[in-house]
Amino acid sequence: MGRLPVRSERHVDLNLLSVRITSNLEEFDGYAYFSRDAPAGREPDHEIVCVDLERDHFDPADLDRLRDRTLRATRFRSGYYLNHIFGEPAYLFTDGRRSVVLGRRLERTIWPYFVKRLLTEFAVDHGYLHLKAAGFTLDDGSATLLAGPNGGGKTVFLTQACLNGARFLTNTHMLVRDGEAHAVPSAVRVRPSPQFAELIARRALTPHLESGDFVAAPELLFPGAPRDRGRVRTVVVTDYSPDRPRAFERISAEQAGLFLGLFSDGVVNYGLKDDLLAHHRGDLDAFTASLAAMRRQLADLVGSARCYRANVDMLDASVRAEVLAELSSAGRPAAAPARR
Numbered sequence: 642m643g644r645l646p647v648r649s650e651r652h653v654d655l656n657l658l659s660v661r662i663t664s665n666l667e668e669f670d671g672y673a674y675f676s677r678d679a680p681a682g683r684e685p686d687h688e689i690v691c692v693d694l695e696r697d698h699f700d701p702a703d704l705d706r707l708r709d710r711t712l713r714a715t716r717f718r719s720g721y722y723l724n725h726i727f728g729e730p731a732y733l734f735t736d737g738r739r740s741v742v743l744g745r746r747l748e749r750t751i752w753p754y755f756v757k758r759l760l761t762e763f764a765v766d767h768g769y770l771h772l773k774a775a776g777f778t779l780d781d782g783s784a785t786l787l788a789g790p791n792g793g794g795k796t797v798f799l800t801q802a803c804l805n806g807a808r809f810l811t812n813t814h815m816l817v818r819d820g821e822a823h824a825v826p827s828a829v830r831v832r833p834s835p836q837f838a839e840l841i842a843r844r845a846l847t848p849h850l851e852s853g854d855f856v857a858a859p860e861l862l863f864p865g866a867p868r869d870r871g872r873v874r875t876v877v878v879t880d881y882s883p884d885r886p887r888a889f890e891r892i893s894a895e896q897a898g899l900f901l902g903l904f905s906d907g908v909v910n911y912g913l914k915d916d917l918l919a920h921h922r923g924d925l926d927a928f929t930a931s932l933a934a935m936r937r938q939l940a941d942l943v944g945s946a947r948c949y950r951a952n953v954d955m956l957d958a959s960v961r962a963e964v965l966a967e968l969s970s971a972g973r974p975a976a977a978p979a980r981r
Contacts, residue, residue: 654679661685671748676858677826691747700702704732712915726753742830765931771907775799776810801955803863808885817832830855897948925926947971
């Protein structure tokens with residue numbers, strides 16, 4: 642391919658790891674997903690190079706000859722990136738800790754694919770569990786993990802908790818080891834609402850790339866500095882529906898584990914099994930050992946936490962106060978779980 646053009650770059654901090662992203666565009670929309678830059682002098686754990694073919698030309702025959710021969714690279718050539726994420730056909734090249742992608746509108750590959758894959762690979766290489774989950778910490782530093790289906794109310798639950806005394810931990814991803822949740826800093830997607838009307842009016846929030854929502858660093862949205870870590874004391878499965886009876890009630894660790902295994906496990910939820918197998922170079926023993934380790938970690942996590950199911954309207958002040966009081970008391974002798 643020869644030397645790749647670089648006209649902008651950003652070295653982003655994901656807490657336990659960092660990634661340098663470069664682009665041949667002076668302004669690259671893929672940077673908007675990230676809320677924090679890596680400290681000066683820190684070496685990146687991975688590099689992602691994005692080359693927009695509208696700006697610089699490369700011979701398609703050369704690109705097709707040199708690209709990866711993995712299943713993911715083949716899917717990129719069809720414009721399928723991950724799960725429901727589609728875009729322009731792209732060429733994917735991987736060389737150790739460096740990934741190169743050439744195509745158009747490549748911001749659609751950064752957070753939707755590369756971040757998820759890199760977090761999963763980092764997790765299996767360093768003994769962590771990668772979860773799709775939101776989370777916040779309470780006064781004592783303990784963490785509440787929020788999991789649920791898309792549209793199940795995780796973001797509303799998180800936002801309302803952080804606007805009412807909790808500290809923001811993470812919005813979408815976390816890495817967990819030995820019961821400790823480590824945040825993955827990112828921009829937060831927020832819907833237009835009275836809480837953020839003033840910020841929206843003065844254009845302090847960035848419009849989301851593909852919707853009428855907005856994205857912003859959590860420091861801009863919530864009082865108090867975000868936390869980077871917290872010991873998981875409670876797990877809440879959120880699935881809000883006003884058409885069903887309202888409840889905030891205990892569930893078993895087994896129920897929570899089964900749910901998180903489908904809705905939060907990074908490999909399962911994002912369809913990364915082929916990428917993980919490729920990361921292990923097709924070694925079945927290493928691949929299955931990683932899967933077994935993740936299963937044990939998930940069982941240990943829910944087994945050591947108090948687990949709840951939540952069908953509550955966190956915009957209702959009285960309900961919100963009751964729920965947050967129950968979460969604050971979890972792990973100490975207390976009355977039966979609140980119900981509403």
